Amino acid sequence: MKYQDKLIEMKGIITQVTDGSVSIDFKGRLGSMIVPMRMIITDYELKPGMEIGMVMSFPEVLSEEIDEKYIKNKKAKLERCE
Amino acid sequence: MSISIEHIEELKKEFAVVCCRAEAGTIISASNLEDPAIFEELEDSGLLKMPADCLKIEEVLGAKLIKTIDSLTPMTPDMFESINKSDELSEPNEKAVLKYNKKAGDIIKAEDLENPMNFEKLEDSNLIKLNERVLNREEVLGKELIMDAVALTPVTGPMLKGYVEKECNEVKPDKKQSVKSSVLKIKIAEGKGIDIEIPLNIAGSFDNEYECAGEKFNADTIDAFEVNEITTNTTIQEPKKLRSLTKKYYSIKEVKFGEKTKIENGILFIREDICDDAKKGIDLVKDIKIEIITPDKYNTYSETIMDVQPIATKEKEGKIGTGVTRVLDGVVVIVTGTDENGVQIGEFGSSEGILEENIMWNRPGAPDKGEIFIKTQVTIAAGTNMERPGPYAAHKATDYITQEIRDVLKDIDDSSFEKTEEFVQYRRRGKKKIVIVKEIMGQGAMHDNLILPVEPVGVLGGKPNVDLGNVPVMLSPLEVLDGGIHALTCIGPASKECSRHYWREPLVIEAMNDEDVDLCGVLFVGSPQINSEKTYVSERLGMTVEALDVDGAIVTTEGFGNNHIDFASHIEQIGMRGIEVVGMSFCGVQGALVVGNKYMKHMVDNNKSEEGIENEVLSCNTLCKEDAIRALTMIKSALNNDEIKVPEKKWNPSIKESNLNIIEKDSGKIIDRVLNETSIPLSDKRKNKKK
Numbered sequence: 001m002k003y004q005d006k007l008i009e010m011k012g013i014i015t016q017v018t019d020g021s022v023s024i025d026f027k028g029r030l031g032s033m034i035v036p037m038r039m040i041i042t043d044y045e046l047k048p049g050m051e052i053g054m055v056m057s058f059p060e061v062l063s064e065e066i067d068e069k070y071i072k073n074k075k076a077k078l079e080r081c082e
Numbered sequence: 083m084s085i086s087i088e089h090i091e092e093l094k095k096e097f098a099v100v101c102c103r104a105e106a107g108t109i110i111s112a113s114n115l116e117d118p119a120i121f122e123e124l125e126d127s128g129l130l131k132m133p134a135d136c137l138k139i140e141e142v143l144g145a146k147l148i149k150t151i152d153s154l155t156p157m158t159p160d161m162f163e164s165i166n167k168s169d170e171l172s173e174p175n176e177k178a179v180l181k182y183n184k185k186a187g188d189i190i191k192a193e194d195l196e197n198p199m200n201f202e203k204l205e206d207s208n209l210i211k212l213n214e215r216v217l218n219r220e221e222v223l224g225k226e227l228i229m230d231a232v233a234l235t236p237v238t239g240p241m242l243k244g245y246v247e248k249e250c251n252e253v254k255p256d257k258k259q260s261v262k263s264s265v266l267k268i269k270i271a272e273g274k275g276i277d278i279e280i281p282l283n284i285a286g287s288f289d290n291e292y293e294c295a296g297e298k299f300n301a302d303t304i305d306a307f308e309v310n311e312i313t314t315n316t317t318i319q320e321p322k323k324l325r326s327l328t329k330k331y332y333s334i335k336e337v338k339f340g341e342k343t344k345i346e347n348g349i350l351f352i353r354e355d356i357c358d359d360a361k362k363g364i365d366l367v368k369d370i371k372i373e374i375i376t377p378d379k380y381n382t383y384s385e386t387i388m389d390v391q392p393i394a395t396k397e398k399e400g401k402i403g404t405g406v407t408r409v410l411d412g413v414v415v416i417v418t419g420t421d422e423n424g425v426q427i428g429e430f431g432s433s434e435g436i437l438e439e440n441i442m443w444n445r446p447g448a449p450d451k452g453e454i455f456i457k458t459q460v461t462i463a464a465g466t467n468m469e470r471p472g473p474y475a476a477h478k479a480t481d482y483i484t485q486e487i488r489d490v491l492k493d494i495d496d497s498s499f500e501k502t503e504e505f506v507q508y509r510r511r512g513k514k515k516i517v518i519v520k521e522i523m524g525q526g527a528m529h530d531n532l533i534l535p536v537e538p539v540g541v542l543g544g545k546p547n548v549d550l551g552n553v554p555v556m557l558s559p560l561e562v563l564d565g566g567i568h569a570l571t572c573i574g575p576a577s578k579e580c581s582r583h584y585w586r587e588p589l590v591i592e593a594m595n596d597e598d599v600d601l602c603g604v605l606f607v608g609s610p611q612i613n614s615e616k617t618y619v620s621e622r623l624g625m626t627v628e629a630l631d632v633d634g635a636i637v638t639t640e641g642f643g644n645n646h647i648d649f650a651s652h653i654e655q656i657g658m659r660g661i662e663v664v665g666m667s668f669c670g671v672q673g674a675l676v677v678g679n680k681y682m683k684h685m686v687d688n689n690k691s692e693e694g695i696e697n698e699v700l701s702c703n704t705l706c707k708e709d710a711i712r713a714l715t716m717i718k719s720a721l722n723n724d725e726i727k728v729p730e731k732k733w734n735p736s737i738k739e740s741n742l743n744i745i746e747k748d749s750g751k752i753i754d755r756v757l758n759e760t761s762i763p764l765s766d767k768r769k770n771k772k773k
Contacts, residue, residue, distance in 0.1 A: 018468035018469055018527065019468060019469045019470040019526040019527035020428055020468040020469070020470075020473075020525075020526060020527030020528055020529065020572075021430070021468045021527075034430065035430065036428070036430050036525075036529070036573050036643070037525035037526055037527070037529055037611055037644075038523060038525050038529055038573075038609070038611075038641070038643035038644050038645055039643045039644065040644065041613070041644045041647065041676070042611065042612055042613065042644075043612065043613045043614065044612065045611075045612055046611070046612075069435060069439070072435075072436075073383065073434055073435040073436075076383035076435070076436075077383070077424070077434065080383060
């Protein structure tokens with residue numbers, strides 16, 4: 001990765017809390033993510049509307065290659081559903 | 083990041099560097115100072131260069147800056163109006179208590195002594211006992227120790243070189259008297275029928291030579307003594323058998339669907355319409371399908387594997403952890419599931435795919451190559467895949483099927499079992515007593531485990547650790563190996579411990595069979611979500627371990643995330659009580675610990691992946707026999723006060739290999755290394771990478 005030490009402080013809002021996951025919207029309409037409960041560190045009981053902070057860099061595309069395993073699994077899943 | 087007020091006392095001898103820009107006129111406090119733990123890294127990357135006259139933290143605390151300095155600037159005397167003179171020895175007339183482990187030959191310095199302000203607390207918790215024999219701080223400064231002493235040992239005269247007993251009104255000890263408030267450690271490498279008795283509760287002190295029970299010991303041969311405990315039992319006893327567990331194996335060669343569930347001539351028949359009944363009574367379960375995967379179908383697609391479970395049942399309504407367990411060999415149950423919208427249960431990015439590309443064969447928690455899988459695919463109500471009842475329902479529906487197999491397994495004729503395996507739990511009094519602490523997930527939903535179901539890895543009767551408040555629950559090693567834990571854990575495929583992992587837990591097996599240690603039990607503790615709950619649980623763990631009076635503890639956790647916060651806290655709670663502790667976790671590169679403390683010095687990394695990452699291959703980075711051997715050797719070394727080297731700053735997989743080599747050389751036994759993801763068929767992704 002070329003830009004991995006370009007760290008940016010990000011803020012976000014918890015939008016949904018389930019028994020197993022937390023959904024977060026980044027402030028400034030910069031995206032969203034869902035993480036498992038065990039990946040979020042908190043001193044307080046989690047509630048929608050709480051603010052979170054983290055340090056991130058930019059997602060950087062590693063190469064032009066396509067992960068064939070992913071494509072293959074996606075196809076297999078579709079076939080299975082049909 | 084600045085250092086916290088709690089840690090300032092421990093760090094006051096470290097160099098002072100500002101963590102962020104500080105204006106002229108600032109009075110320096112903990113919040114202005116950078117954590118010394120990262121100095122080496124900063125120096126390596128050229129961001130920091132320590133000048134020769136850099137001040138210590140204790141010298142700058144409360145001092146006023148006279149110039150504005152940028153972040154990461156080391157502080158020097160020219161930046162301050164005045165600095166605190168480093169106080170060489172405060173409170174010289176207070177008692178001298180060692181703060182750290184010291185070795186014979188070490189010179190006692192001011193910073194080696196515990197701060198007297200902590201004495202009251204330490205005495206309250208019986209960690210130290212101060213009496214008139216303990217010397218004052220000024221008396222011990224600069225003196226040389228003649229024996230090893232552990233942290234929190236009050237310093238007495240006989241521990242120091244050239245110490246001459248002051249004239250006092252105490253009577254010189256009688257030769258037959260032993261040592262008051264001391265421990266006599268006797269190390270016998272080999273022997274038979276040795277019976278040593280030592281009289282206790284008699285006042286006295288060490289002379290050069292003393293006599294006990296007719297044996298003569300020279301004081302020079304005694305390698306350590308601690309004033310805060312008395313060992314009352316040095317008699318080496320025969321191991322005491324507590325209980326045993328027999329597993330009887332019935333080999334299954336084929337699994338088929340049939341009219342009714344039965345086992346005949348090595349063939350397991352599963353009732354064709356069993357799924358209709360399995361979903362009855364569980365509203366959340368909308369559909370359930372069973373697939374029988376034989377080795378020739380290992381290359382087929384599967385949803386994410388939630389759990390791998392053995393099929394076993396207790397004979398004659400026996401209790402888990404004792405008696406006889408009947409086991410089907412060559413077949414396992416695999417739980418998979420999605421919700422009605424096709425979303426995986428507990429989906430955070432998918433790891434579904436071709437089975438043989440996603441399974442690390444023969445790991446304790448994974449299927450063995452060649453086994454037949456009874457794979458359920460449970461569909462639960464839309465949107466419930468992340469709610470607590472969702473994953474539980476999938477496990478419950480699967481268990482209905484397993485239970486029907488268990489019921490027929492109970493009726494098989496006893497003569498049909500080809501193989502038996504006996505596990506015996508011994509207590510080995512007189513050996514180093516250890517406890518295994520297993521931290522399990524308890525954040526909710528699939529981060530949960532059922533403790534002690536009625537049947538091995540069953541559902542009925544099991545109590546979720548989340549409902550138990552995640553507090554420590556003690557299991558016997560045999561309860562663990564008899565399916566006492568049903569794991570709902572669902573994410574982190576490479577590091578999660580499936581139910582089968584506990585059924586074949588290598589650390590429990592190795593520790594139980596190790597004749598050098600006395601394993602007293604396996605303590606399970608959940609990892610709650612919120613930090614305050616983590617502290618609550620961790621403090622209870624500390625108290626429990628204290629009450630167990632163990633010499634050492636091995637703490638393990640699965641995977642990484644906020645569970646590393648309680649993992650560190652558990653180690654601290656145990657370590658601060660003077661108990662040696664070894665920590666085991668998957669760390670590698672991706673799972674590096676987020677917090678640390680001074681007790682986290684003996685660590686074993688469970689990583690096996692090439693790159694040190696969560697590689698989505700089931701069970702790849704879980705605890706294996708080779709890790710268990712390393713952890714046990716490490717705890718034994720720590721208990722013997724052998725030196726354990728400080729780890730390198732960056733993850734280096736060769737440390738593991740060199741440790742295994744040392745153990746092999748020392749024990750003369752060859753340790754089989756487990757394979758990693760490079761041994762399974764290359765997925766196209768990895769093929770492309772290799773090109």
